[in-house]
Amino acid sequence: MSHQSVLIIGAGLGGLATALRLSSRGYRHITIVEKASTPGGRLNILEKDGFRFDTGPSFFSMSYEFDELFRWCGFPNPLRYRPLDPLYTVYLAGHSRPFRIFRDLQRLEKEFEGVEPALARKMERWLRNAGEIFKATEYRVVKKDFSSLAEYLWALAGVPWRHAPRMFMSMWRDLERHFQSEEARIIFSLVSFFLGNTPFHTPAVYKLLSYTEFVHDGYWSVEGGMYSIVESIVHILQQRGVRFEYEKEITAPMMEEGRLRGFKTRDGRTFRADIFVCNSDAAAFRGLVLGRHRWQPPSLDKMEWTLAPFTMYVGLNTTLPSLNHHNYFLGSNFRDYAHTIFTSAEAPEKPYYYVNIPSKSDPFCAPEGCENLFFLCPVPDLRYKPDWSDAEKLAEAILNDFEHRVGYPIRSHIITCTVWTPQDWQQRFNLYRGSGLGLAHGLNQIGGFRPALCDEEFPNLFYVGASTRPGTGLPMVVIGSRLVSEHILKRFPQRAELSEKSVVNM
Numbered sequence: 372m373s374h375q376s377v378l379i380i381g382a383g384l385g386g387l388a389t390a391l392r393l394s395s396r397g398y399r400h401i402t403i404v405e406k407a408s409t410p411g412g413r414l415n416i417l418e419k420d421g422f423r424f425d426t427g428p429s430f431f432s433m434s435y436e437f438d439e440l441f442r443w444c445g446f447p448n449p450l451r452y453r454p455l456d457p458l459y460t461v462y463l464a465g466h467s468r469p470f471r472i473f474r475d476l477q478r479l480e481k482e483f484e485g486v487e488p489a490l491a492r493k494m495e496r497w498l499r500n501a502g503e504i505f506k507a508t509e510y511r512v513v514k515k516d517f518s519s520l521a522e523y524l525w526a527l528a529g530v531p532w533r534h535a536p537r538m539f540m541s542m543w544r545d546l547e548r549h550f551q552s553e554e555a556r557i558i559f560s561l562v563s564f565f566l567g568n569t570p571f572h573t574p575a576v577y578k579l580l581s582y583t584e585f586v587h588d589g590y591w592s593v594e595g596g597m598y599s600i601v602e603s604i605v606h607i608l609q610q611r612g613v614r615f616e617y618e619k620e621i622t623a624p625m626m627e628e629g630r631l632r633g634f635k636t637r638d639g640r641t642f643r644a645d646i647f648v649c650n651s652d653a654a655a656f657r658g659l660v661l662g663r664h665r666w667q668p669p670s671l672d673k674m675e676w677t678l679a680p681f682t683m684y685v686g687l688n689t690t691l692p693s694l695n696h697h698n699y700f701l702g703s704n705f706r707d708y709a710h711t712i713f714t715s716a717e718a719p720e721k722p723y724y725y726v727n728i729p730s731k732s733d734p735f736c737a738p739e740g741c742e743n744l745f746f747l748c749p750v751p752d753l754r755y756k757p758d759w760s761d762a763e764k765l766a767e768a769i770l771n772d773f774e775h776r777v778g779y780p781i782r783s784h785i786i787t788c789t790v791w792t793p794q795d796w797q798q799r800f801n802l803y804r805g806s807g808l809g810l811a812h813g814l815n816q817i818g819g820f821r822p823a824l825c826d827e828e829f830p831n832l833f834y835v836g837a838s839t840r841p842g843t844g845l846p847m848v849v850i851g852s853r854l855v856s857e858h859i860l861k862r863f864p865q866r867a868e869l870s871e872k873s874v875v876n877m
């Protein structure tokens with residue numbers, strides 16, 4: 372029996388999950404070519420001075436999408452999830468105690484005592500509507516691909532019309548209608564930043580994310596650290612004979628008789644295959660590697676991109692008992708901050724940031740008696756702030772603020788500290804302009820408007836990952852791997868009569 376060969380460009384979650392699916396449906400000759408020296412893409416690992424840091428994602432929603440992935444592949448799910456409870460903790464400037472965000476609305480109400488009266492009742496109302504939107508769109512638009520814009524618009528038209536006003540109303544406006552305190556509005560609007568915009572510009576339909584947080588499935592992390600997602604999948608792929616080629620960056624297509632036959636790497640090698648799956652950014656790849664006119668930097672730069680990450684991986688020779696696992700630290704100027712952070716040419720002087728402390732639940736990721744801290748400060752992408760020679764200034768500002776807020780002099784306890792600026796993120800994983808989550812999710816960049824899963828010109832080229840459909844975040848990328856695998860199975864079913872052409876490394 373002969374098999375069609377598959378070349379996957381990028382070993383991010385999208386590339387790995389697609390390889391897992393295809394290898395489960397009889398595709399035998401699969402090669403993954405990866406620019407970095409380790410698999411995982413943004414979901415990566417940094418091991419240093421006895422500490423183990425997850426580089427990017429620290430939790431996820433819709434855990435059942437991972438269940439679906441392994442079920443689809445005929446495997447028991449090897450991942451052991453751990454629920455986040457509280458979901459997270461928010462430190463708001465000017466408040467003497469943090470807000471712990473519980474899914475249990477009675478407990479949540481207590482956190483907002485004296486701030487937002489009758490919060491549980493208001494939340495119920497807010498979430499009821501969010502749930503209706505989630506249920507109306509989950510299968511109709513989110514977990515589906517569209518062969519044309521018309522098909523997408525048709526699917527949208529099937530969403531009950533009563534939700535239409537929330538397409539045009541901002542999330543902030545909707546929050547104002549439900550909650551009277553600035554504190555509740557700010558905290559429940561944070562999800563909008565994951566989508567690449569402020570709550571003042573994010574359509575209120577995205578409140579469906581609050582439903583996934585609070586009601587539907589909550590947030591989860593994985594026992595053993597987030598990188599065990601990658602390790603589990605890679606382990607299976609290696610057993611199945613999938614080939615990994617690291618430190619090879621694809622830079623150009625290789626054509627024969629007008630057909631896409633392979634890709635060339637920066638170091639002059641060629642990888643041939645029958646089918647290609649691109650896990651590199653689906654918009655930037657079309658322009659920068661395929662040379663498509665419509666996707667050149669001037670056009671890419673006009674698109675909306677999510678904020679860039681400024682990350683710090685800090686190891687302490689002490690522990691911080693008063694902190695929870697997931698913590699947001701926000702200042703007192705939310706509106707100004709939200710309005711300027713996307714396009715400012717300066718790093719913020721009073722940064723807003725997220726701190727994750729994985730050693731709270733996985734002690735093995737730090738030496739005994741130590742704690743590992745992951746700081747994530749979203750900053751403008753490299754279009755607006757291309758120079759990061761002042762990275763130290765922002766690192767200092769974050770550490771200063773953190774010490775002040777938690778009331779503990781952590782700097783004298785730092786035994787390891789690594790900083791990745793947006794330039795590092797761009798250079799390591801080819802993130803366009805250093806944008807952390809890829810293309811944003813405005814109405815004109817989702818569904819049928821988002822870069823497609825099937826290439827416009829080459830019938831044997833497909834895309835998977837954050838900047839294609841359905842969107843960014845771990846569960847979305849896993850859904851995308853199913854959608855793209857279905858396209859491949861349909862277009863290139865494994866057939867005995869097809870030519871034997873395994874991936875050849877020339």
Ligand SMILES: Cc1cc2nc3c(=O)[nH]c(=O)nc-3n(C[C@H](O)[C@H](O)[C@H](O)COP(=O)(O)OP(=O)(O)OC[C@H]3O[C@@H](n4cnc5c(N)ncnc54)[C@H](O)[C@@H]3O)c2cc1C
Binds near residue numbers: 382383413431800
């Ligand atoms: C700091 C940070 C925190 C995050 N936190 C969360 C979170 O808590 N929860 C969540 O759900 N999501 C989170 N995300 C988003 C999540 O990480 C992404 O949506 C997801 O990992 C994207 O996976 P991907 O496969 O699309 O892309 P990537 O992970 O970027 O993988 C693409 C791979 O392709 C490789 N590549 C690119 N170009 C080439 C080329 N030309 N040749 C060869 N290889 C190439 C890259 O090196 C990379 O390994 C976070 C992201 C960041 C940056």
